Amino acid sequence: MIKRNQGDLQDQKVTGYQSVLGVTQTQTVRLPGIRTQSGHEFAHVDIAYQTLGKLSPARDNAILVCHALSGNAHLAGLHPETGRPGWWDYHVGPGKAIDTDKFFVICSNVLGGCNGTTGPASPNPSTGKTYGMSFPSVTIRDMVAVQARLLEHLGIEKLFAVTGGSMGGMQALVWAVERPDQVRVCVPIATCTSHTAMQIAFNEIGRCAILTDPNWNTGNYTDTCRPEHGLAVARMVGHVTYLSEFSMTHKFGRNRQSATEEMFSVESYLHHQGQSFVKRFDPNSYLYITKALDDFDLFAGQPAAEVLSKVHARFLVVSFESDWLYPPAQSRELVRQLKRTSVPVTYINLETEYGHDSFLINNPPFSNLVRHYLDNEYHRE
Amino acid sequence: MIKRNQGDLQDQKVTGYQSVLGVTQTQTVRLPGIRTQSGHEFAHVDIAYQTLGKLSPARDNAILVCHALSGNAHLAGLHPETGRPGWWDYHVGPGKAIDTDKFFVICSNVLGGCNGTTGPASPNPSTGKTYGMSFPSVTIRDMVAVQARLLEHLGIEKLFAVTGGSMGGMQALVWAVERPDQVRVCVPIATCTSHTAMQIAFNEIGRCAILTDPNWNTGNYTDTCRPEHGLAVARMVGHVTYLSEFSMTHKFGRNRQSATEEMFSVESYLHHQGQSFVKRFDPNSYLYITKALDDFDLFAGQPAAEVLSKVHARFLVVSFESDWLYPPAQSRELVRQLKRTSVPVTYINLETEYGHDSFLINNPPFSNLVRHYLDNEYHRE
Numbered sequence: 001m002i003k004r005n006q007g008d009l010q011d012q013k014v015t016g017y018q019s020v021l022g023v024t025q026t027q028t029v030r031l032p033g034i035r036t037q038s039g040h041e042f043a044h045v046d047i048a049y050q051t052l053g054k055l056s057p058a059r060d061n062a063i064l065v066c067h068a069l070s071g072n073a074h075l076a077g078l079h080p081e082t083g084r085p086g087w088w089d090y091h092v093g094p095g096k097a098i099d100t101d102k103f104f105v106i107c108s109n110v111l112g113g114c115n116g117t118t119g120p121a122s123p124n125p126s127t128g129k130t131y132g133m134s135f136p137s138v139t140i141r142d143m144v145a146v147q148a149r150l151l152e153h154l155g156i157e158k159l160f161a162v163t164g165g166s167m168g169g170m171q172a173l174v175w176a177v178e179r180p181d182q183v184r185v186c187v188p189i190a191t192c193t194s195h196t197a198m199q200i201a202f203n204e205i206g207r208c209a210i211l212t213d214p215n216w217n218t219g220n221y222t223d224t225c226r227p228e229h230g231l232a233v234a235r236m237v238g239h240v241t242y243l244s245e246f247s248m249t250h251k252f253g254r255n256r257q258s259a260t261e262e263m264f265s266v267e268s269y270l271h272h273q274g275q276s277f278v279k280r281f282d283p284n285s286y287l288y289i290t291k292a293l294d295d296f297d298l299f300a301g302q303p304a305a306e307v308l309s310k311v312h313a314r315f316l317v318v319s320f321e322s323d324w325l326y327p328p329a330q331s332r333e334l335v336r337q338l339k340r341t342s343v344p345v346t347y348i349n350l351e352t353e354y355g356h357d358s359f360l361i362n363n364p365p366f367s368n369l370v371r372h373y374l375d376n377e378y379h380r381e
Numbered sequence: 382m383i384k385r386n387q388g389d390l391q392d393q394k395v396t397g398y399q400s401v402l403g404v405t406q407t408q409t410v411r412l413p414g415i416r417t418q419s420g421h422e423f424a425h426v427d428i429a430y431q432t433l434g435k436l437s438p439a440r441d442n443a444i445l446v447c448h449a450l451s452g453n454a455h456l457a458g459l460h461p462e463t464g465r466p467g468w469w470d471y472h473v474g475p476g477k478a479i480d481t482d483k484f485f486v487i488c489s490n491v492l493g494g495c496n497g498t499t500g501p502a503s504p505n506p507s508t509g510k511t512y513g514m515s516f517p518s519v520t521i522r523d524m525v526a527v528q529a530r531l532l533e534h535l536g537i538e539k540l541f542a543v544t545g546g547s548m549g550g551m552q553a554l555v556w557a558v559e560r561p562d563q564v565r566v567c568v569p570i571a572t573c574t575s576h577t578a579m580q581i582a583f584n585e586i587g588r589c590a591i592l593t594d595p596n597w598n599t600g601n602y603t604d605t606c607r608p609e610h611g612l613a614v615a616r617m618v619g620h621v622t623y624l625s626e627f628s629m630t631h632k633f634g635r636n637r638q639s640a641t642e643e644m645f646s647v648e649s650y651l652h653h654q655g656q657s658f659v660k661r662f663d664p665n666s667y668l669y670i671t672k673a674l675d676d677f678d679l680f681a682g683q684p685a686a687e688v689l690s691k692v693h694a695r696f697l698v699v700s701f702e703s704d705w706l707y708p709p710a711q712s713r714e715l716v717r718q719l720k721r722t723s724v725p726v727t728y729i730n731l732e733t734e735y736g737h738d739s740f741l742i743n744n745p746p747f748s749n750l751v752r753h754y755l756d757n758e759y760h761r762e
Contacts, residue, residue: 197629197647201621204648205614208655212610214595229593233586237618240582245708248578254678264675266578267585274589294645297635324705327626 009085009360019085020093021100024077026050028116031153034145040136043125047150048073048116049108052092053100055156061378062156063098064147065107066164066171069238069289070281072115075107076100090362097370102378103160110171111146112138112289114282118146120219121282131284133219138288140167140296144174151182161374162313163187165359166326167289170296173334176313177298185377186313187370189359190323192330193298193337199325202241203290206234210283219284231283232274239273244322244355308341315345316373318366320358346373390466390741398459400466401474402481405458407431409497412534415526421517424506428531429454429497430489433473434481436537442759443537444479445528446488447545447552449741450619450670451662453496456488457481471743478751483759484541491552492527493519493670495663499527501600502663512665514600519669521548521677525555532563542755543694544568546740547707548670551677554715557694558679566758567694568751570740571704573711574679574718580706583622584671587615591664600665612664613655620654625703625736689722696726697754699747701739727754 009017026048033042050073055062065075065088076092078085088107091097098105109117112135120135127134151159162175162183169191176186192199213230215221240248252266299307315338319331328349335347350366352358359366390398407429414423431454436443446456446469457473459466469488472478479486490498493516501516508515532540543556543564550572557567573580594611596602621629633647680688696719700712709730716728729750733739740747 194635196626197633197635197645198621198624198626200635200645201617201629201647201651204645204651205617205621208610208617208652209590209614212614213593229589233590233593233614236582236586236589240579240586243579245577245579248582252578254575254578254581264578264581264585266582270582270585271589 009087009089017085017089019076019078019089021052021077021089023080024050024052024074024086025080026073026116029150029153031149034111034142034149036136036142037139038137042118045111045118045146045149046116046122047108047118047146049106049150050075050086051154052076052105053103055104055154059156060158060160061102062104062106062151062154062159063161063163063374064151064159064175065092065098065105066143066147066162066168067107067110068164068166068168069293070235070277071168072113073107073109073117074115075105087360090360091367091370097367098163098374099371103374106150106154106156108147108150110143110167110289112143112285112292114285115280119282120284120288133284133287135284135288137291139292140170141174141178143292144171144178147171147175148179148182158182159184160378161185161187163189163370164191165189166191166356167293170293170298173298176311176315177307180310180312183313185316185374186311187316187318187373188331188334189318190320190326190331190356192326193304193334194296195294196330200294202237202325203294206237207287207290209233209237210287213283216283221283226278227283228278231278231281231286232271234286235274235277235281236270239270241325242356244324244353246322246353247355247357250353304337305341308337308343311338311341311343313343314377315343316370317345317347318359318369319347319349320355321349321351322353323356323358325356390468390470398466398470400458400470402433402458402470404461405431405433405455405467406461407454407497410531410534412530415492415523415530417517417523418520419518423499426492426499426527426530427497427503428489428499428527430487430531431456431467432535433457433486434484436485436535440537441539441541442483443485443487443532443535443540444542444544444755445532445540445556446473446479446486447524447528447543447549448488448491449545449547449549450674451616451658452549453494454488454490454498455496456486468741471741472748472751478748479544479755480752484755487531487535487537489528489531491524491548491670493524493666493673495666496661500663501665501669514665516665516669519673521551521673522555522559524673525552525559528552528556529560529563539563540565541759542566542568544570544751545572546570547572547737548674551674551679554679557692557696558688561691561693564694566697566755567692568697568699568754569712569715570699571701571707571712571737573707574685574715575677576675577711581675583618583706584675587618588668588671590614590618591668594664597664602664607659608664609659612659612662612667613652615667616655616658616662617651620651622706623737625705625734627703627734628736628738631734685718686722689718689724692719692722692724694724695758696724697751698726698728699740699750700728700730701736702730702732703734704737704739706737
């Protein structure tokens with residue numbers, strides 16, 4: 001049982017957290033744009049990214065880590081300004097699941113995001129004004145196309161591995177399917193090949209909360225008048241779906257705040273999560289990215305076997321027993337489809353009790369699993 | 382598998398629905414008030430209620446049905462104005478689970494509600510203005526105290542049975558515990574003795590959506606400017622938690638609306654549910670009633686065995702395998718506590734796939750179970 005360091009590092013009150021990596025930098029590069037699936041031509045895209053570790057002389061040790069809905073390029077180490085650890089600091093660093101002593105690790109903020117990569121809050125070069133809702137719709141495939149631009153820029157022709165949890169796992173799947181010659185190993189975690197009605201429903205509730213906040217103003221809000229209430233409610237919905245009944249009971253039970261007996265601890269926790277999130281996330285980005293999640297369909301109407309027959313990568317698929325948002329059944333279905341197509345796949349369903357967040361928390365069984373798998377794969381011929 | 386008539390009857394588009402009961406009436410009576418647990422003295426309370434069937438000469442065949450969060454006194458039959466069926470029409474009527482040929486069935490709107498019984502939208506007799514947030518906090522025990530007033534008025538000293546699902550089940554439990562001599566049989570369905578952190582969390586999200594809607598106006602909204610967006614989001618959250626992944630996949634999958642390919646069917650379904658709900662429900666009532674749910678604790682710090690040792694009723698406890706909002710584990714815990722205290726209890730966990738809503742939908746195994754149990758109990762010495 002994991003007793004400490006539960007929860008996503010990004011919004012927790014992390015007191016005295018130390019990262020072996022110390023302070024790490026994130027940088028931004030402007031690169032030639034892409035044509036989105038919807039047909040929009042970006043003349044250029046800005047990409048915020050972080051790299052950790054060293055690229056081997058053979059350039060064969062690069063691992064691309066793809067972030068989830070609320071993530072960003074700050075993968076691990078401490079942020080130079082805020083001092084906050086990166087979202088996967090538990091699992092990325094020397095000797096960790098993604099071992100920066102061995103691998104050259106890259107993480108970039110997704111297209112449509114709000115942490116340095118081109119997104120709805122960026123200026124539209126043709127008007128000089130913020131895109132807002134005039135930003136074109138983006139897809140998981142568009143996000144991958146932008147990551148591919150970054151890899152070209154970094155001079156990496158082939159990834160040793162691509163991985164990510166949740167939306168990050170979707171991107172990893174797209175890499176393996178669309179760029180089969182560029183991926184040796186694919187590690188999708190707690191993800192799926194397309195959203196179910198329930199997954200869409202939870203996202204739609206979040207979108208509705210934002211869209212009906214009067215401050216949203218059809219996406220043309222200002223810095224001083226943002227739809228923060230709507231975004232906070234959206235984040236609260238998200239947070240509950242990321243946890244498990246066990247983890248919430250274990251963490252909060254029916255405890256009340258000591259000061260004011262009115263409020264349950266779980267209520268003030270959710271308020272804190274909502275408030276913390278609105279400070280660091282753009283409401284329009286939330287709309288675009290959740291839509292990309294809901295619209296994602298790895299097979300897009302094609303037979304799975306046909307799509308997967310192109311794949312050259314070997315797979316480690318990971319799910320978590322207590323994850324009810326991306327339940328293990330979705331991973332098992334992917335594994336069945338990979339096996340039917342004779343793609344080499346290892347599947348592990350971990351018994352962790354912490355729900356969808358299990359890939360984000362301090363979780364040694366998960367960390368060991370990924371570390372050993374990558375190590376074995378890296379040294380295999 | 383249940384293929385038709387899925388979902389709560391209240392918010393469904395029920396086309397051509399026929400009720401064996403035909404049109405049924407709801408009436409309102411003004412009775413002496415109660416002192417709430419919080420210490421507020423109501424000089425009187427208005428109670429909206431419906432009765433079906435006939436009271437036996439021995440006055441021994443009364444069944445009180447307690448409604449859930451969004452329910453009301455219109456239990457079964459068709460509403461004289463709207464033509465809509467009552468919320469439990471599938472299970473209440475001649476030959477049904479609650480057989481109106483045999484039993485005298487009573488259902489009343491809860492204290493704090495908004496369908497005829499005194500609640501936040503009622504006029505405060507001391508000011509002449511709507512209570513709004515000056516309405517005192519209400520508890521499940523207060524709701525039961527008001528129901529007890531109604532039974533006095535109807536001349537019923539002892540109930541043959543008390544039943545209800547979800548919040549209705551909590552009321553049934555309070556009846557059995559607090560008024561042991563007035564209850565022969567208690568049938569709590571898909572309920573619990575207190576909310577977990579996750580159950581509180583979902584309610585708190587709904588409350589936040591209402592409280593942060595600018596139209597809420599600290600509860601002093603007007604008929605033309607109500608916090609409808611907030612209430613709709615709250616209802617959408619509720620609705621998703623009432624369904625199961627299976628039922629949502631079965632009903633919607635990834636289908637899109639035929640007219641506009643943009644929107645998934647599940648999204649427009651949720652919008653419809655939200656919009657339909659705001660027309661019939663008071664936002665302040667939603668705040669008060671969900672708070673009563675979260676604060677409910679049947680044992681209130683006492684040992685369960687001590688509290689349950691007072692009980693004279695025999696129990697049928699029902700849960701649904703796919704109900705993840707009020708999971709079977711909570712019912713099993715109640716059953717264990719009843720058994721430890723030697724209270725006669727039958728426990729059935731039904732394998733229905735339709736989540737928490739399983740008690741509201743057309744569900745013959747559930748209906749047969751309740752009908753047979755009540756029939757046997759009624760004829761036992």
